Amino acid sequence: MTIDWLLHESAAPSDVAPLTEYLAGSAEGMLVLPFCAACKHPLDLDQLHCDECAHQERVWEAVDPAGRVTVSIMMNRVDARYVKQDAAYPVIEVSLNSGHRIIVSTSTVSDTPMAPGTEVRLEFVRVGTQNIPRIINTAVKG
Amino acid sequence: MSQSAAITGMGVVICGPKEIPDATGNALSAISMAAQEAGLDLREIDGLLINQNELIADDHLTLDLSRRGAFGTLKVLYELESKGTTMSVLLKQATDMVNAGEADNIVVVFADAAISPNAPSGAAFASMGGDTGYRGLERAGGMLGAVAAYALIAQHYFVERNAGVDDLFAVAQAQRSWAVENPLAWIREPLTREKYDEAPLVAAPLRRLDCARPVSGAAAFIVSKPNSSNSLNPVFVRGMAQRHTMRRRHAPHSPWRPVGAAEVFTDALKQARTTVDAIDNLQIYDAFTIVPLVMMEELGVVGPGEAGSFIAAGNTRHGGSLPINTGGGQISGFYLQGATPLIEAVTQLRGQGGNRQIADAGTSMVVSVGGRLESVNALVMGVQQ
Secondary structure, eight states: OOBOSSBOGGGOOOOSTTSHHHHHHHHTTOEEEEEETTTOOBOOTTOOSOTTTOOOOEEEEEEOSEEEEEEEEEEOSOOTTTBOOSSOEEEEEEEETTSBEEEEOBSSOOOSOOOTTOEEEEEEEEETTEEEEEEOOOOOOO | OOOOOEEEEEEEEEOOTTSOOOHHHHHHHHHHHHHHHHTOOGGGOOEEEEEOOOSSOSSOOOTTHHHHTTOOOOSEEEEEOBTBTHHHHHHHHHHHHHHHTSOSSEEEEEEEEOOBTTBOTTHHHHTOSOSSHHHHHHHHTTOOSHHHHHHHHHHHHHHHHTOOHHHHHHHHHHHHHHHTTOTTOSOOSOOOHHHHHHSOEEEETEEGGGBOOBOEEEEEEEEEOOOTTOOSOOBEEEEEEEEEOOOOSBTTSOSSOOTTHHHHHHHHHHHTTOOGGGOOEEEEOOSBTHHHHHHHHHHTSSOTTOHHHHHHTTTTSTTSSSOBSTTOIIIIIOBOTTHHHHHHHHHHHHTOOGGGOOTTOOEEEEEEEETTTTEEEEEEEESOO
């Protein structure tokens, strides 16, 4: 597993609930996300009741790690406690084909935002002891 | 008609950047100032409502404030957390309780210890998040702090409303024009485009001058039935409405728009038995310049995508058709969370605005937001009950 270019180990999330299933999936190289067990509506990671049908059971399923960029920003203030780089880096909101939205950066170094609507695929990189999704990109350096 | 409860006293404490913050000490100072304005001895205070504030600082108010002050026997004492809308909610609750006879003199108080000599502006807010849940995942995506969250909202707004940085600048410049005349404002020089563009980017498109100015300090309001010992105009809470739709991270829910803002606006006016034409100043919780743009449109004050040009045309400045954030807001004034717009509304309604005073100000609307535009609250305040 490639070590993340962007973040230090200190930025790794804890695998306590509600991230337990999510991070267990990512450890296997899969993007695992929750759905309503009744109507299959996508749910937030910590959502216990379905906002579509009010059902109270959920299932975790591996989803296609792909979607579209909704918007992206550049993070200019670099916090050395968490960030290895000294230059601005992209933070991108992706609407997955599953209906879930996640916040990611890129898998290799980049100093540019991504245009809304760009189709993207995700892969995992290593941050501390966790596998974290990143957008697959060709290295972009201005 | 018997006299209704009103805001009869207000106290504000803002620490200098070199001062060691003390949330409880500042809160008690603000309460003393407010009680003095209301003509009350501290021991006459029989209600204490605290804005729970664990946003960033370890030093925050607790119920123990009641022990450390010199209050009378309290008939009501609690903390409330409703994000950025908390102070408005508490003021309405205090009004209702005094009108119901549950207590006579209630304090509503907020304190923050956001900065200190060892923790400069912005540093504390930048570390928000933690390593668990969604915030933990967002941090692992490189998204650090509230500025990044609002930068994403700004980008959504830009894309969907064909807007841009010029609109953010319009907000920053208009509010600075008000701050020039506010002695409490942290920066009081007129803002040029050159100065704005020189400000460092925090999370593009947001620059430092697009972000609220954190301060350490406190604000307190006394809610009681006005009497002859009150030296200043009482300010009445006339109506309030709110909607809370926590931000979901999946379709079909919007990643950025506040839900129900237009209904909040009309509901609050209806409760106050007034119309939009009566609102002669609007005070919006503006932690970032993007917020007034979004909220003006969502409330229905202007059409979609029109807020920037409306502001740039001078409509929200002194003498404009709808003065907004007349103390400079949180951007150029000071960031005491939901207390900031309330302080300015009370200041205007009392006629204490000095050179920034709106002539014959009689009705203010305070619009507070919480989280990532997830909570929306509109409070109508006026000099008439």
